[in-house]
Amino acid sequence: xxxxxxxxxxxxxxxxxxxxxxxxxxxxxxxxxxxxxxxxxxxxxxxxxxxxxxxxxxxxxxxxxxxxxxxxxxxxxxxxxxxxxxxxxxxxxxxxxxxxxxxxxxxxxxxxxxxxxxxxxxxxxxxxxxxxxxxxxxxxxxxxxxxxxxxxxxxxxxxxxxxxxxxxxxxxxxxxxxxxxxxxxxxxxxxxxxxxxxxxxxxxxxxxxxxxxxxxxxxxxxxxxxxxxxxxxxxxxxxxxxxxxxxxxxxxxxxxxxxxxxxxxxxxxxxxxxxxxxxxxxxxxxxxxxxxxxxxxxxxxxxxxxxxxxxxxxxxxxxxxxxxxxxxxxxxxxxxxxxxxxxxxxxxxxxxxxxxxxxxxxxxxxxxxxxxxxxxxxxxxxxxxxxxxxxxxxxxxxxxxxxxxxxxxxxxxxxxxxxxxxxxxxxxxxxxxxxxxxxxxxxxxxxxxxxxxxxxxxxxxxxxxxxxxxxxxxxxxxxxxxxxxxxxxxxxxxxxxxxxxxxxxxxxxxx
Numbered sequence: 115x116x117x118x119x120x121x122x123x124x125x126x127x128x129x130x131x132x133x134x135x136x137x138x139x140x141x142x143x144x145x146x147x148x149x150x151x152x153x154x155x156x157x158x159x160x161x162x163x164x165x166x167x168x169x170x171x172x173x174x175x176x177x178x179x180x181x182x183x184x185x186x187x188x189x190x191x192x193x194x195x196x197x198x199x200x201x202x203x204x205x206x207x208x209x210x211x212x213x214x215x216x217x218x219x220x221x222x223x224x225x226x227x228x229x230x231x232x233x234x235x236x237x238x239x240x241x242x243x244x245x246x247x248x249x250x251x252x253x254x255x256x257x258x259x260x261x262x263x264x265x266x267x268x269x270x271x272x273x274x275x276x277x278x279x280x281x282x283x284x285x286x287x288x289x290x291x292x293x294x295x296x297x298x299x300x301x302x303x304x305x306x307x308x309x310x311x312x313x314x315x316x317x318x319x320x321x322x323x324x325x326x327x328x329x330x331x332x333x334x335x336x337x338x339x340x341x342x343x344x345x346x347x348x349x350x351x352x353x354x355x356x357x358x359x360x361x362x363x364x365x366x367x368x369x370x371x372x373x374x375x376x377x378x379x380x381x382x383x384x385x386x387x388x389x390x391x392x393x394x395x396x397x398x399x400x401x402x403x404x405x406x407x408x409x410x411x412x413x414x415x416x417x418x419x420x421x422x423x424x425x426x427x428x429x430x431x432x433x434x435x436x437x438x439x440x441x442x443x444x445x446x447x448x449x450x451x452x453x454x455x456x457x458x459x460x461x462x463x464x465x466x467x468x469x470x471x472x473x474x475x476x477x478x479x480x481x482x483x484x485x486x487x488x489x490x491x492x493x494x495x496x497x498x499x500x501x502x503x504x505x506x507x508x509x510x511x512x513x514x515x516x517x518x519x520x521x522x523x524x525x526x527x528x529x530x531x532x533x534x535x536x537x538x539x540x541x542x543x544x545x546x547x548x549x550x551x552x553x554x555x556x557x558x559x560x561x562x563x564x565x566x567x568x569x570x571x572x573x574x575x576x577x578x579x580x581x582x583x584x585x586x587x588x589x590x591x592x593x594x595x596x597x598x599x600x601x602x603x604x605x606x607x608x609x610x611x612x613x614x615x616x617x618x619x620x621x622x623x624x625x
Contacts, residue, residue, distance in 0.1 A: 116362055117212060117213055117214045117359075118208075118213045118214070118244040118245060118355055118358035118359050118361075118362055119213070119214045119215070119216060119242065119243050119244050119245075120205070120208045120213050120214070120215050120216070120243060120244065120245040120246070120247060120351070120354055120355060120358060121215075121216045121217075121218065121239055121240065121242075121243035121245070121246050121247070122140075122201045122202075122204065122205045122208075122215060122216065122217045122218070122247045122249070123201075123217075123218055123220055123246065123247065123248045123249065123264065124136075124195075124197055124198050124201050124217070124218070124219045124220060124221075124249050125197065125220050125248060125249060125250040125251070125257070125258050125260040125261040125264065126195050126196075126197035126198065126219075126221065126249070126250070126251055126258065126260070127221050127226050127258075127259075127260065128182070128185075128195045128197075129190070129195055129197070129198055129219040129220075129221050130159075130162075130163045130166070130190065130192065130193035130194050130195050130198060131190055131191070131193075131194065131198060131217070131219055132186075132190040132219045132221045132222055133190030133191070133219075133222070134190065134191055135190045135191035135192060136190065136217055136218060136219040136222060137217070138191070139194075139198075139202065139205075139217045140205065140215045140216055140217045142155070143155075143202055143205050143206050143209065143215060143217075144209055144215065146206060146209075149210075149348075152202075152203065152206045152348075153338070153344075155202075156194070156199050156202060156203065156337075156338040156344070157338045159192070159193050159194035159198075159199065159202075160193075160194060160196075160199060160334075160335035160336070160337065160338050161335060162192050162193035162194075163192075163193030163194055163195055163334060163335055164193075164334050164335035165193075166185060166188065166192075166193055167181060167185070167334050170184040170185050170188075171184055190219075195334075196251070196288045196329070196331035196334070196335070196336065196337040197249045197250065197251050197286075197288050198219075198249070199329070199331075199337045199338055199344075200249050200286045200287075200288050200327055200329045200337060200343070200344075200347045201217070201247060201249035201286060201347075203327070203344045203347035203348050203351070204247050204249070204284070204286055204327055204347040204348065204350045204351035204354075205217065205247065205351055206348060206351065207347070207348035207349060207350065207351025207352040207353075207355070208247075208351040208352070208354065208355040209351075210348070210351070210352060211351070211352045211355035211356055211359075212355070212359075213245075213351075213355035213358065213359070216239060216242075216243065218236065218239055220236075220260040220261075220263075220264060221260060223235075223236045224259075224260050224263040224264070233267065236267075237267075237271070237274055240268075240274065240277075240278060241274070241277045241278070243281065244281060244282070244358040244361070244362060245281060245282040245283065245284070245354045245355070245357070245358040246278075246281065246282075246283050246284075246307075246312070247283075247284050247285075247286060247350065247351065247354060248261060248264070248283070248284075248285055248286065248303065248307075249285075249286035249287075249288070249327070250285075250286070250287055250288070250299065250303070251287075251288050251289075252287050252288060252289040252290075252294055252295040252296055252299045253295075254295065255295035255298040255299060256295070256298065256299055256302055257287075257299055257302065257303050261303065265303075265306050265307075265310070268310050269310065275310055275311055276311075278310065278311060278312055279311035279312070280311070280312075280313065280361070280551075280552055280555070281312050281313070281358075281361075282312065282313045282314075282315060282354055282357045282358050282361060282522070283304070283307040283312040283313065283314050283315070283354075284314070284315050284316070284317075284326055284327075284350045284351070284353060284354040285299075285300040285303045285304055285307075285325070285326040285327070285350070286300075286326055286327035286328075286329075286347055286350060287299040287300050287303075287326065287327070287328055287329075288329050288330070288331055288337060289328075289329075289330050289331075290330065290331070290332050291330050291332065292330050294330055296328035296329075296330070297324070297325055297328065300316075300325040300326040300328070301325055301510070301513075301514055304325065304326075304513070304517075304523070305510065305513065305526075308513070308523055308524065308525045308526065309525055311525065311548075313357070313361075313493070313522050313523065313524055313552060313556075314513075314517065314522070314523040315350075315353045315354055315357050315517075315522055315523070316350065316353065316517045316518070316520075317346045317347075317349035317350040317353055318349040318350070318352050318353040318356075318520070319349075319486075319487055319490075319520055319571050319572060319573060319574065320345065320348075320349050320352075320574060321342070321345050321346045321349045321574075322518075322573070322574065322575075323483075323487060323517075323518050323519070323520040324346070324517075324518060325514070325517060325518075326346070326350050327343070327346045327347030327348075327349070327350040328343055328346050328347075329343030329344060329346070329347060330343060356491075357491065357522055357556075359559075359563070360491060360556060360559035360560050360562075360563050361555055361556060361559050362559065363558070363559035363562040363563050364554075364555035364556055364557070364558040364559030364560075364562065365555065365559075366562070367558040367559065367561070367562035367613050367614075368558060368613065368614050369554060369557060369558050369561075369612055369613065369614070370611075370612055370613065370614035371401065371612055372399065372400050372401040373400050373401065373453045373454055373550060373553050373554040373557050374400070374401045374403065374451055374452045374453045374454065375395075375398060375400035375401065375402045375403070375452060375453070375454045375456065375549075375550060375553070376403050376405060376448075376449075376451065376452025376453075376454065376455050376456065377391065377395060377402060377403070377404045377405065377456045377458050377497070378405045378407075378455065378456065378457050378458060378475075379391075379404065379405065379406040379407075379408055379458045379459075380407070380408065380457055380458065380459050380470065380471055380472040380475055381408065381459035381460050381461070381468065381469070381470040381471070381472050381508075382406075382408045382459075382460045382468075382469060383460055383462060383467045383468045383469065384467055386460060387458060387459070387460035387499055388404070388406060390460075390499055390529070390536065391404075391458060391497075391499075394542055394543060394546055395546075397543070398546050398547070398550060399547070399550055400454070400550045400553075403448065403451070403452065405445065405448050405449075407441050407445060407471050407475065408469050408470075408471055409469055410441040410471070411439050411440060411441055412440065412441050412442055412471045412474040412475055412478060413435055413437065413440045413442075413474065413478075414473075414474050414477055414478075415435075415474075415477035415478055415480055416434070416435065418434050421433070421434070421480055421481050421484045422481040422484055422485045423481075424593070425593035425594045425597055426593065426597055427596075427597050427600045427601070428450055428485065428488050428597075428600075428601060428604075429447070429450065431443045431446040432481050432485060433478060433480075433481040434481075435478070442475075442478050449479075449482065449488075450488065452492065453492065453493070453553055453554075453556075453557040454492065454493045454494075454495070454549055454550065454553035454557075455489070455492055455493070455494045455495075455516070455521070456494075456495055456496075456497045456527075456546075456549065457472075457494070457496055457497065457512050457516065458497040458498075458499075459472060459496075459497075459498055459499075459508050459512070460498075460499050460500075461498055461499065461500035461501065461504040461506040461508055462500075462501045462504060462531075463501045463503050463504050472508075472511075476515050479519070482519070483518065483519050483520075483573065484573045484575075485573070486571055486572050486573050486594070486597070486598070486601075487519060487520035487571050487573060488519075489516075489519040489520065489521050490519075490520045490521070490571050491520070491521070491522060491556065491560050492519075492521050492522070492553075493521070493522050493523075493524055493549065493552055493553035493556050493557075494512075494513075494516045494517075494519075494521045494522065494523055494524065495523075495524040495525065495526065495527055495545065495546075495548075495549035496508065496509045496512035496513055496516075496526040496527065497526075497527045497529075497542075497545075497546075498512075498526065498527070498528045498529070499528075499529040499531060499536070500528060500529070500530060500531065501530075501531045501532070502530055502531065502532050509526035509528060512526070513526060520571065522556060524548065524549045524552055524553070525545065525548065525549075526545075527541075527542055527545030527546060527549070528541075528542075528545075529541070529542040558613065560605075561605065561608060561609040561612060561613050562609065562613060564602070564605035564606045564608070564609045571598075572594070572598075
């Protein structure tokens, strides 16, 4: 596979590499040979940035605005702000996953005085990249203004949106404390990027597959001390590089069959959602399977101390709940086969007659996540039919839950109902087509990459002491190796059955 190019964007007005130094940063990161050297580099650059603040007037007690203006007059060659440190860690993660990197300080293009500069160069860099990492400070649980201006620029340019469609995005956020709004910032920002047309990923399994990189820094130069936050940032870089590489491989390989589209109907009323979905699924260019557990009993998760019950192959049902009246064991095999997942839910204003198994279902997929991320690199697109005014925000809930399964998120599909009529059928049809096209390319790339050694997909417990202790037992480790080997062999066999070489110059692309 060719190396993916990942563009790192710093959305901090206090960027230390705001001028010529912004171009040098990528080369400096690429030259770092080890994690130990990365940590040294981040610490050194943080101290340089702090020293620059001291010399610019902090030692003399000058007001911050005066210090800021003095710093703006420097060459911007050395040091790293907290947001840049977070981004540098992620970009090093890209390099560690054999990707190429580029770096741009958004403050060079969106200035503090409200003016803009050389937006065409920024747009061309976005178009040239296979993936985009965006690092932002947190303001009231949301992104910084430079991040917002970038998103507004993309939204206002139809040609740019088309060029970015199907590329992969990952987010990084820096707050003043551990629970400083980083997760909400990443969620809001990812939703916007999905709506623009990009595909979204979080951090990798080393830090339990969450929403992206989250560091905290209460003062200038303190983010390198947050080792866990730096780990999440590195993991985001590794994750985006891996998925971008698979998407690239998907341009050089082709499925010989249709992508498998799994529609999981999790909330409905009197089969209304199922009936409304039927014509769209009939016309989808995919091998569609409809899983409908509505009306069946799914018991809630009891949060047992070790999950799954044992290390084993994906095909084994390994949830501790085995009651005969519980549907999850019967559903298990059907959950493993889709390439593309469409969790489908009906959201009416009136709740009488509504049956939902969504929350119980999501809770019970815990054993699949903790079973070394069974859904790794599957494409997920939430599919919601909502009556105007229902106010349930199911697309957000589905996205934030499924991203933690180490999946790749596609734009949510929402069908709006008014007076019993679907008023945007074309949007639903286009959304499903987009998900199928992106999922087809991702699946082809995932299978084409199956000969590579599987890395980065082991569940590593954080905060589960008993589960961690059991995972460290020699017997469990041997079982895990056997399970991983079985997954690798299954993927390789699937690749042999389902992949065909590309003929001529034709390529599969994202919608």
